[in-house]
Amino acid sequence: MTHPALPGHPHIAYRGDALFIEDVRVDDLAQAHGTPLFVYSQASMQAALAAYQRGFAGRKLQVCYAMKANSSLAVLQFFARQGCGFDIVSGGELERVVAAGGDVRKVIFSGVGKTRAEMLQALQAGILCFNVESEAELEVLSEVATASGHTAPVSIRVNPNVDPKTHPYISTGLKGNKFGVAHERTLAVYQRAAALPGLQVVGIDFHIGSQITEATPYLDATDRLLDLVQEIEAAGIPIHHIDFGGGLGINYNGDTPPTADALWMQLLAKIDARGYGDRQFMIEPGRSLVGNAGLCVAEVLYLKPGEEKNFCIIDAAMNDLPRPAMYQAFHGIVPLQQAGDAAAPVYDVVGPVCESGDWIGRDRALAVQPGDRLAVLSAGAYCMSMSSNYNTRGRAAEVLVDGPRAHLIRERETAQDTFQGERLL
Numbered sequence: 001m002t003h004p005a006l007p008g009h010p011h012i013a014y015r016g017d018a019l020f021i022e023d024v025r026v027d028d029l030a031q032a033h034g035t036p037l038f039v040y041s042q043a044s045m046q047a048a049l050a051a052y053q054r055g056f057a058g059r060k061l062q063v064c065y066a067m068k069a070n071s072s073l074a075v076l077q078f079f080a081r082q083g084c085g086f087d088i089v090s091g092g093e094l095e096r097v098v099a100a101g102g103d104v105r106k107v108i109f110s111g112v113g114k115t116r117a118e119m120l121q122a123l124q125a126g127i128l129c130f131n132v133e134s135e136a137e138l139e140v141l142s143e144v145a146t147a148s149g150h151t152a153p154v155s156i157r158v159n160p161n162v163d164p165k166t167h168p169y170i171s172t173g174l175k176g177n178k179f180g181v182a183h184e185r186t187l188a189v190y191q192r193a194a195a196l197p198g199l200q201v202v203g204i205d206f207h208i209g210s211q212i213t214e215a216t217p218y219l220d221a222t223d224r225l226l227d228l229v230q231e232i233e234a235a236g237i238p239i240h241h242i243d244f245g246g247g248l249g250i251n252y253n254g255d256t257p258p259t260a261d262a263l264w265m266q267l268l269a270k271i272d273a274r275g276y277g278d279r280q281f282m283i284e285p286g287r288s289l290v291g292n293a294g295l296c297v298a299e300v301l302y303l304k305p306g307e308e309k310n311f312c313i314i315d316a317a318m319n320d321l322p323r324p325a326m327y328q329a330f331h332g333i334v335p336l337q338q339a340g341d342a343a344a345p346v347y348d349v350v351g352p353v354c355e356s357g358d359w360i361g362r363d364r365a366l367a368v369q370p371g372d373r374l375a376v377l378s379a380g381a382y383c384m385s386m387s388s389n390y391n392t393r394g395r396a397a398e399v400l401v402d403g404p405r406a407h408l409i410r411e412r413e414t415a416q417d418t419f420q421g422e423r424l425l
C-alpha cells in the first residue's frame with residue numbers, strides 16, 4: 001500500500017489514521033520526548049539538496065546552506081557531510097559550523113553589520129569569502145585584514161533592484177532595502193576593493209529575498225548581475241565566482257514555486273547564452289532545503305468556545321513558532337491521529353503566551369479533543385532558529401528521523417537553562 005504524502009511534504013504521510021515521518025509514527029516520538037517537539041526528515045533534506053545538484057549537474061557548484069534557516073548542530077552536520085558549505089551571518093554561526101564539523105574553507109560571510117571582531121575571527125578561521133554589503137564595510141575589512149596580516153577574499157553583494165514579489169519583511173533586493181550595494185555604484189565599489197591593500201576580489205553576489213515563488217525575479221536579477229560581471233571584468237578586475245544567493249520558496253499553503261532543478265535549468269540556459277556557463281557558481285539556499293522537512297508536534301491543552309471565535313489552545317506558542325506572529329505566515333496544522341467522520345469545528349489555534357499575537361493558525365477546521373496532538377507543518381525553517389524564551393518557556397526538543405531511526409538532536413531546555421548566566425543583585 002502506498003501512502004500519499006502531504007502536499008509539499010514528500011516524507012510526511014498518514015499510514016492508516018496515524019501520521020508518519022519517514023518510517024516513524026510521529027505520536028511515538030511525542031510520547032517519548034514530550035511536546036512541543038520539532039521533528040525533521042533527513043530524507044527530505046537530502047531530496048531538496050539533490051534537486052539543486054540535478055539542476056547544476058556538470059557545473060562547478062558550491063552549495064552554501066544558509067544556516068540561519070535552521071542552525072541546529074546535527075542539521076549542519078548532515079549538510080556538511082553532503083559537501084555543503086555554509087552562508088553565515090555572525091561569529092556565532094561560524095562557531096556552530098566548527099562545532100558541527102563543517103569545513104570553514106567553504107564558508108561565506110553575509111550580513112550588513114559585521115563587527116571588527118567577527119571579521120578577525122573569520123579571517124583567522126580562513127573562510128572562503130566575505131560578502132560585503134557596503135563601501136564602509138569594505139574599508140573596515142581592509143583595515144582589519146591588513147592589521148592582522150591577512151588578505152580578505154571579497155565579493156560585493158549587489159542590490160539588483162528587482163521585486164521578488166514576497167512579503168515586504170523578507171524582500172531584500174529592492175532599492176529601499178538595507179542590503180547590498182546599488183547597481184549603479186557597483187563598478188566604483190569593485191575598483192575601490194581592488195585598490196585596497198587587505199582585500200582580494202574573488203566574486204560577486206546577490207540575494208533578492210526569501211519565499212520567492214516565481215522564476216522571473218531570478219532571471220531579471222541574473223541578467224543585471226551578468227551585465228555587471230562584464231563591466232567589472234572589462235575594467236580589469238576578474239570575477240572568479242558568481243553567487244546567486246538563496247530565496248527559493250516552498251509550498252506552505254498551495255504555493256507553487258518552481259522546483260530547484262527546473263529553476264536552475266532555466267537560469268543556466270540564460271547564463272550559458274551569455275557565455276558565463278563555465279564559471280564557479282555558488283548558491284545560498286536555506287528554507288528550500290529544510291522548511292518542508294520539519295514539523296512541530298504540539299498537544300491540545302484546552303478547547304475554548306467563544307461567541308465570535310473558538311480557540312484551540314496548544315502547548316506550542318509564538319516563542320516556538322514565531323512566523324505567524326511576525327509575518328502573518330501560514331503553516332498547515334494536521335492531527336497526528338485522523339478522526340474519521342467526527343465533526344470538525346473551526347478554531348483559531350493559539351499558544352499559551354500572554355499576547356493576542358500568539359496565534360499559530362486562524363480558522364482551521366479540526367476534529368480534536370484536549371490531550372490530542374497536532375503537527376504544525378513546514379516548521380523546518382525559521383522556527384527553531386528564531387525561537388525565544390519569552391514567558392520563560394524553554395526551547396523545544398528536536399528529533400531527526402532517518403528511515404526507521406529517530407535521533408534526539410536537542411534536549412528540551414529547562415527553566416533553569418533559560419536563566420543560567422543571570423546574576424542576582
Ligand code: LLP
Nearest residue numbers: 066110207210211246247284285286287382
Ligand atoms: N542568503 C542571504 C544573504 C540571506 O539573507 C538569506 C535569508 C538566505 C541566503 C537564505 O534565504 P532562503 O533560501 O532561506 O529564503 N525569517 C524569515 C526569512 C528571513 C530570510 C533572511 N535571509 C521567514 O521566516 O520567512
